[in-house]
Amino acid sequence: MYVLHKLIEEAPLGILVTHGQSGLDANHIPFDLDRKKGEFGTLHCHVARNNPVWQDIATGEEVLVVFRSADAYISPNWYPSKQELHKQVPTWNYLVAHAHGRVTVHDSEAYVRRNVARLTHVHEASHPVPWKMGDAPKDYIDAMAKAIVGLEIGITQLVGKAKLSQNKEKRDIRNAGETLIAQGDEQIGQAMLAAAAKP
Structure with a gap:
């Protein structure tokens, strides 16, 4: 599970797939990703209030989030x-x-502020001068917080999929x-290379 959690944290832009009323x-x-909440972790995000997804799905419904870490075309010419x-x-x-998980809709300013603060902290940390919410005028941040809705997804199943030419000879993979x-x-x-090195 550690490997999949790491993949999510390194490629946090997920595709949220829903099957709602529409x-x-x-x-x-x-x-x-909150690794510690729930058996497989919990995902937090927010969407614009004018995005219909949060009204199209109900709390408790099943959803799927796909995280793509890396991909590449493989030419047959690369195989010895x-x-x-x-x-x-x-x-x-x-x-x-x-x-895979079940969604909870949070139409709560406190939830979205926590979510935005956390996302900002994580993604600004490597910048020489990290931006923080306090850098913007309070009334502007207040208006922005009111314009978004939070989604929490308790992960019920976490599945990794890796296609790494495993069906080829080790020299071809390498x-x-x-x-x-x-x-x-x-x-x-x-x-x-790691796949080719496995016995």
Whole structure:
């Protein structure tokens, strides 16, 4: 579970998939993960009040959030075995986490302020001069807080999916991973090298 929590924290822009009164919908939202709340953790986020998603779903409904960490096109030319047998085709590799859970709608200014403060703290921490909510005029922040609604998702199932050419020979996985790293796709390339190193 640690690996999937880490993936979510490093790629926090999730795709929230809902099936509400209006049917299937998908919203792209940055999430904050609380690892300690619940068996698998809890996700927190907020949406604009004029986004219909928070009214389209009801507290307690099942939702899915998809987090995509890395992905890359894989050319068959990167497989040494292709040069010998010519029996390879292109593919696409990826690392993702699927968080299934039940949603709670928080039309609460206190909740959204906590959520915004936490997201801001996490994502501003690496900046030389981190922005904080107190940097903006109070009446402006008050108006912004009233314009958003919070969503909390208690994770009931956390599933990782990794396509790393696992069905190929180790030399093919290794060479494709090294090629990806050389062209700047470090994360997926390193994951492929780790897969190739497994017994």
